[in-house]
Amino acid sequence: MNLAMHKQASLNPLLWKLDAIADLSDQDKQAILDLPMSVKVFEADSDIVRDGDRPSECCLVLSGFTCRYKILSDGKRQIMGFYIPGDIPDLQSLHLKVMDHSIGALATSSIALIPHESLHAVLERHPGLDAVMWRDTLIDAAMFRAWMIGIGRRSAYQRIAHLLCELQMRLKAVGLAGENGYDLPVTQNELGDALGLSTVHVNRVLQDLRGEGLIVLRGGTLHIPDWEALQVAGDFDPAYLHLKR
Amino acid sequence: MNLAMHKQASLNPLLWKLDAIADLSDQDKQAILDLPMSVKVFEADSDIVRDGDRPSECCLVLSGFTCRYKILSDGKRQIMGFYIPGDIPDLQSLHLKVMDHSIGALATSSIALIPHESLHAVLERHPGLDAVMWRDTLIDAAMFRAWMIGIGRRSAYQRIAHLLCELQMRLKAVGLAGENGYDLPVTQNELGDALGLSTVHVNRVLQDLRGEGLIVLRGGTLHIPDWEALQVAGDFDPAYLHLKR
């Protein structure tokens, strides 16, 4: 990647993200940079795409923090994933016309909207990109599976540790985490909805993790004093993220 | 679909399945029928693909009953999905080189093995098929999400009802379920591993479901006396399966 492209990459977290999961040719990268998109800012707690929608564009997270969630008939919410800059949480809408869940902003987020037709056209002309995008949705599915395993078979303590590990890896891949910590603009209530736990229990387990010296979490900033130990506590194996390094 | 093709379709459950989730051209169908494949029979409780493998072929279920699962470091097993004739549980291996979980046979199953290179070649020449296959993996991901919601936010009673509903819909789509029931060659232990429940609790909840008159389950055969009621009990909405009808 030459200097000019590097500069553009910093403007486009999508390239950072794709670079972390696959090898892209320069033509493919340029094609991405040439994609038409309109940028829109979403306030915290607002919906970007709603359950039942038939989107005609995909949303690329440029900054902020978003999540995939669904509201059940009894009002409970299950968050199924957190999406950070570089992610396209509704890439699937390219091939699944009706949304079966919602995408929402947890913090103020700027979102690039890319028309389906533009994406389809680019993917058709760049088979390599098509493969990478497919791969991205497959990694998304792998994260669902990891999440499922956590909810199904791990204790609350392990689950939270695992989630914090996953975010560390993913945020670092797009340059948004340091070696041992990151900003986590997520409430304990939202963590609970993500992990299938009550807010109260999340609070208590976080205190346990703090007590063990595994995390320092204050004011939306997470510090991980001992990365190895946290991985062990969360039974975390990053293989499922399918990152290149 | 003309008569000749219909006949071949009965030989290839994959066509039935794809027909249920997308519109295929006759050329696309023929391309699928022309795929080279070798058939292999797997005994119950044997692995078809293993965690850590780097498959060079995809496995298409022709008959039997298989599942996707992962063993945790403490020995617990989480089953992440059941796969039935017409499904290609490791289609993802086309773009994710290393398996992050295993595929196993729950009942004796005949599996068609299709070389990656053949699939890649066909998908390249048939963009429509490429889209359908991508769509298939996206529906797989949607099932993970539905599963996750169940484990995270639904009671054991709802979860089991929901799973039985899902299988009814999917089996019917490939002609393996009647209007109100199907063969379910799955032990209560396996149901538990799928739903994040203990065997004992699965047993008790099944008795509850029987007591409510929602299911009749004996000797691996499930009968659903009141389909509507079971859907309500499981809070089941088939939208996530993205079936055409």
Added chain:
DNA sequence: CGAAGAATTGAAAGCCATCAACCGCCGTGG
């Protein structure tokens, strides 16, 4: 008929949810 696996039952314990209250921070407005 015997053995192995699957289903079932009972009792006890534990993790986590629920309910309810209180604290602390921070932005707003008088």
Added chain:
DNA sequence: CCACGGCGGTTGATGGCTTTCAATTCTTCG
């Protein structure tokens, strides 16, 4: 400048769904 209001975080008590352990019955099949 300080009171107010709201949200997020924290704490305590209680209860229930589910697990675990253990033992028994039922099924299937060689």
